[in-house]
Amino acid sequence: MYDHPTGALYVVATPIGNLKDITLRALEVLKGVHFVAAEDTRVTRSLLDHYGIDTPCVSYNEHNRTEKTPVFLHRLEKGESIALVSDAGTPLVSDPGSFLVEEVLSRGLPVHPVPGASAPIAALTCSGLFRSGFYFGGFLPRKRNELLKTAEDLLHRPDTHVFFESPNRIEKSLEIMREVLGDERRLAVVREITKRHETLCRGTIGDVLDCLARSPVKGEIVLVIEGWEEDRDATLDDLPPKVLQALSEISLPPSEKARFLSRAFGVDRKSVYRLLEDLPERR
Incomplete structure (x- = not known):
């Protein structure tokens, strides 16, 4: 499997926290290749x-890729196979591996993905957003003006945005982004994914800042920001009677019912709330 006329580069995903989150194929590849190209050999050795x-x-890594890449290419051409890994998760996602992959492909040598854990995808799936x-944007900009520009770019974009951020900067970054996004845009901050102290803070920017203030902000962070939707005023035709009947039997505040209907049917939350208030009079 790992012997080619020339060698092959395997791009191998590794766990992002819990060591059990690795595939059987990844273990097989790591055992079978001639050596592992690691972002930090201490982390990978563990x-x-x-x-x-x-x-x-x-x-x-970023500091030695210029000198190491020609050596790796030579070993691949001799028939050796290499596994490329990052410290955690899927390589090439905010790490220097793309340079090696491009060089290997430019020589006509094979590159094989070995998929697995990915922090952005994991955060996206549990965010509910x-x-x-x-869109994955890597790390948020550090400079205020660049961060404001990023917020302006996603202000009216319908797709969900995913970023990495430092625990030392997340609260300040959210305060700056709130200047552009306002108080209603929902987001999620997911910390220490798959680790013992995994935490999800979700809601408006204010909700999330309150959540972060209740506990020390440590560990790797993924920020998920919901996409923009152009709401329209709701009418009774937008709200199926069976759904309204089901909601009437559930003990929820009207504001929560309005939020659910707004998200489910793509209509303005405030106009839904007004309709719910008027419903008893219309029956």
Whole structure:
């Protein structure tokens, strides 16, 4: 499987926290290749030792890629196979691996993905803010003006946006983005995904800031921001009678019922609320 006329590069996803989140194929590849190109050999060595894998690790990162890439290409052309890994998750997502992949492909050598854990996808799936499309923007800009520009760019975009952010900057970044996005845009901050202290803070920007203030902000953070929707005023024709009947039997505040109907049927929340208030008089 790992012997080609030339070698092959395997882009291998590794766990993002819980060491059990690795595929059987990934373990097989890590055992079978000639060496592992690792962002941090100490991190990868710990993972390999956990599974009893003695494949050698070689450092490959932003600082040494220029000198290491020609060496790797030569070894691939000799018939050796390489596994490319990052410290956590899927390589090439905010790490330097794309340079190596491009060079390998430009030589006509094979590159094989070995899919698995991905922090942006994991955060997206548990955020409750994904509908159709999404955009991954890497790390948020550090400078205020650039961050405001990012917020302006996504202000009227319908797709969900996903970013990485530092625990030291997340609260300040949210305060700055609120200047553009306002108080109603919903988002989720997911911390320490798959780890012991995994936390999800979800709601409006104010809700999330309150949540973050209640506990120390530590560990890796993924920020998910819901897409923009152009709401229209609701009419009774937008709201199926069976849905209204079901909601009437559930003990929820009118504001929560209005929020649900607004999201479900793409209509303005305030106009739904007014309709719910008027319903008893219309029956």
